[in-house]
Amino acid sequence: MRLFKNCLVVLVLCCSSTLAERLYVNDKRFPESKQDLVAIQDALVDHLGKARSATVCIKLNQGSGSGVIVSPDGLVLTAAHVVAGVNKKLTVIMEDGTEYEAKSLGLNADNDAAMLQILDQTDLPFVDIEPKNDSKKPEIQLGDWVFSLGHAGGFDAERGSVVRLGRMVRVAKSTVQSDCKLIGGDSGGPLFDMNGTLVGIHSRVGRVLEQNMHVPIQVFHTYWSQLSAGEFIGSGPFAEKPVPGSGFMGMAVKETASGLEVTQLEPRYPAHIAGIEVGDVILKIDGDEFRLSSELREFMEQSSAGDLVIITYTRDGEEVEEELTLAKR
Structure with missing residues (x-):
């Protein structure tokens, strides 16, 4: 089923990413008439509705960022520094306020590119993306008119995503x-050209509001297979590579006949936040049984801060399953 979905995504992207007629005002140094201004306005109005419907707010822990859906089954492109890791549990908020569960896929820590997947959803709104080209250079040109969307300052139900109109002031292969x-x-x-085609993802917000960097869509095309497979690419500076042994649950256990009984919890750490209590008996982590303290210790030696784990435990004879994200040791 996953293979079928991936094939469907590729098919949709290839079919929907067709070259559209270039807006003639792009080839002028500045708008020279009312007609030129109206052409820019009409292009924005024609494509804004579809673009806003696919632009999402991404919530992770206490922060938030933005992203954009590029396939009907909920594949989202965003920045690596927004998700900050692979296989993380996220919440995606649509333009109308609907919330969906999602998980981060792969990221490129060198170029600030990342993917995430909305879970168990189909027929979602999505946008067309710039087609892949052999040169791997952006199709967008210096001086072209563009518009950006994003949930500036976080999601606001009354306001929705915010649109900004501007022009390209620098075009390079990687940014x-x-x-x-x-x-x-x-x-x-997302950053769109005036045909409503996705050409970039917002990366670095400049100290001067008019100086902002975007990841070209060609970067996503270059690393598409690795990103969709959940790989962590590069070594920074936009995301910190997982360090085995750096994960921390914040609980102590002892061995019993029925499993690992929790004897102590650190307040405000993952186990405590997830609702685990002293006296609970840990049975499984990520589906694997744990009976010995040494098994738990070995697991933690291979785990990294930011990892999402599923803990199965018993309380008063009832089996409970909870997700938690490991803290930094």
């Missing part, structure tokens, strides 16, 4: 720059 005004919360959001 592009626009003068669209972006602030915190916009990171990971």
Whole structure:
């Protein structure tokens, strides 16, 4: 089923990413008439509705960023520094406020590109993306008109995503720059050309509001298979590579005939936050049985801060399953 879904995603992207007629105003140094301004306005109005419906807010722990859906089954492109890791549990908020569970897939820590997957959803709104090309260079050109979207400052039900109109001021192979005004919360959001085609993902929000960097879609095409497979690519600076042994649950256990009984919890650490209590008996972690303290110790030596784990335990004879994200030791 996953193979079928991946094939469907590729098919949709290939079929939907067709070259559209270039807006003639792009080839002028500046709008020269009312007609030119109206052409820009009409292009924005024609494509804004579809673009906003696919632009999402991404919630992770106490922070939030933005992203954009690029397939009907919920594949989302965003920035690596927004998700900050692979296989993380996330919440995606649609333009109308609907919330979906999601998990992060792969990321490129060098180029600030990342993917995540909305879980168990179909027929979601999505946008067209710039087609892959042999040169791996952005199709967008210096001076082209573009518009950006993002949940600036976090999700706001009354306001929705925020649109900014601007032009390309720098175009390079691994990064592009626009003068669209972006602030915190916009990171990971989409940059569109005036045909409504996704051409970039917001990366670095500049100290000067008109100086903002975006990851070109060609970077995503280059690493598409690794990102969709959940790989961690590169060594920074946009995400910290997992360090085995750095994960911490915040609980102590002792061996009993029925399993590992929790004897102590650290307040405000993952086990305590997940609702585990002293006296609970740990049976499984990620589906594997744990009976010995040495088994738990070995597991933690291979686990990293930020890992999502599923703990199965018993309380008063009832079996309970909880998810928790490991803290940094």
